[in-house]
Amino acid sequence: MDFSRLESLQYELNATNSSATNLPSTLLELVVPGYSTISQVAFRLLGIDIGVLVTGWALIFGCRTAWRYTYDLVQGYLEEHYTSSIQIDDDDDLFDYVKAWLAGQQTKRPSRKLKAVTDYDDNNKKNEDNISDVHGIYKYELPIPRYEPSYGSDNEFQHNGRTFRVSRSSMKDDNRGNNLKESLEIFCYGQTTQPIKDLLLHIRSWKVKQETSMTSVYRPLSGGYWSRQSCRPSRPLQTVSLDQEQKDDIVEDINEFLHPATARWYAARGIPHRRGYLFHGPPGTGKTSLSFALAGVFGLQVYCVSLNDKDLTEPDLCSLFDDLPDRCIVLLEDIDSAGLKREEEPSSTEEKKEGETESETSKDVAKQTSKTETSGGISLSALLNVIDGAAAHEGHVLIMTTNTPETLDAALIRPGRVDLQVAFTLATRAQIHETFMRMYSATPEEQATGSRIPIKSRPVSKITDPETLEGMARRFAEQLPESTFSPAEVQGYLLTRKKDPQRALDDVVRWRDEVLEAKKKGKRLVGAQ
Template identity: 30%
Template structure:
């Protein structure tokens, strides 16, 4: 070893380090050779080491891919229980770059004509359980429509839509939902959207109805305009109700004979005020008190909850109780901002607690056609007719004897001739009276037969 000034020469240090490294390498190589030749290491320890290394490597890879997916992949999911599902399905079917070979057909607005001919509207959507790819404004998108085996409440199959793309922000997905919603709003802007209860949730009727003009509903006096102004004022009075500390709810009861325009009035009000209609069937066997409360609390805010033929709701098959519907209408957990319309043909059969103020704030009788209504109905069907002909038609019709539906059926039959409609009106009235008389006789006969079939009363029961 050579030293200069007490220091080891660099060249000697490098040589010495190399010699030591070679010696160590020789020792490692020798140890590894001994391990490989060791039968215990080859039989167990080596495989164990390799297994651990494989598990650690697989876990590290999964962590890497999971973090990369969380960081660089944007995803969105919705189910068919949410309104956005229908928005996205319609949006996908209209997207210019979304071309797919595996399709699913959704048919709506089916109309059956003569000779078994039908017309319908078909929406072609991506087939479920298969990934689909397309481009949206330069972004690569993946759509996966998943259909689950279990069923949702009611009879609808539970489905989900999952969308994926590459990116660092979710603004792409939010823009898609906003665009799909705008398309749906534009498409339904001149329509009345209708919901039905399927068990304990609302399902939208696929094809919305055309808005019915309020002028098409002919009521006696000024009741049509009064109800319209009442509903319009209620929609503008949330703050007023809150200042008074009064529950922000409004209930209407429309009663009268069948066919006089109760349901038609609700449809026209919804069209005039651009509200949705939620048809609530209390006779649905999947409906109980708990699901009724959930339905009324989850109804869309700008909607009318319509409960038709409320007097027939509490049948033997119904699971809804009177206390359940009373609590749902104005109990502690009842929803604010709700408009409820109840209709009945027999108001005398309703419990007084159901139609008291707070549950039925406004009660309107919609009865048989008056003289003024008859003249207005005739003018609607024959706008070019003279005042003399309209009055002749109204004079030929007995006041408060026929419903709007009956008179409209007669005017439809003679829609090509106003004079013929006036001339044949007396015969039509006699025909209606004869039918009602036969119907009353048949009902009386049924009552007598039912009384004869009833078991006789025992002395202590009399």
């Protein structure tokens, strides 16, 4: 009996069954040219049926694609109906706070996309006591970077038992000259944004604790928006060389203005809720220092504007004042150097009374338009308009500083725009005495920790007795004439001898004579001290 045909049939059945479990060869040939040849060679040499492998890979790929599609579909539905989010733009203080807080958090899973940022402040504070070499030379090395969420990446983290997700993105902003505008968006599962609000309050409290006694300083950038330039330690008010009674009056006046009831009192009487101050006096007398000290006292941010900036336009100035927070200090430094033309004193009928309406203020601004000169891109009328025009911002404290108040236009400093003028004078005997005592007296922190500045090149002064120091301060003040040197000049001299009060007392006569001789000859430089 011939079994050859039976064996052939059995082989054909096996081949049929094999092809039934694999992808059709024709389809694979279309997708992978030369598949048939490759399959036969692999089968003869290795005994491997590539069709089985390709079929398995296709099944895995199909399952993965189906799972991903289903996952994205479900996630999209949840995000649309059961996810809340809050977006924070980079022109908001909270943007930097959130980034700094996130840098110290453990993410739910390690992120593969981060942005490295050099944080000089935090690293220097942590390592400032251990940065000197064997010779006592202080060397500040490059700090360790901190890591923030990168662009286009999603980072999940947990806080108080809840899972949050933060996404960072950027886009071009025409209002910023095509500069990038960044934003952070925080997500959480739920139909309310309250958990995110609680998180942001927590981050704000965390930042406030970090920046205790710190003052943020903002300056304008091109395009008419504010940018935080620095965050400096608040200057103690007692370090400002000004009559104590004057300082008390200013603090009391600002404190009353910032009281919540004051805003209601102004509104009830139709008075714009604004307060203006003019600090005037010779250079180096403490005008700017007092501005920053007041910001530290009341916990306010300082927004500095220079009218000499050639890139600053009138629309930018209006935009900057519109973006001011409700409570802050606006500092216009050296307003006299802006070159605004001084006009004749206004008549008594033009003076702004406390009950003057906004329309009357606008008319007064309009009268100045034809009589002003422009300095750079800012005219006097534009400046008056942003200070107290019909749509001017309210709630802030405006401080203008000048070395020559007599050159200012009368309309700029009339009541209603400048409510209190503070005169700064050259150093009096009392101020010289106070500066000497402040320079060489140990602070409460130094007394508690025993910290001192180690100057190895000369002996450190051992004079710590308050009575001895008081007598030295009195003799020092007697050697300097009143109303001749600015507080900055006296302080600059003492800084070169900051740990040796006896040397400062011994050298003061020579320094006094050199400076007076230089001033007499009209020189700006004096001989070596």
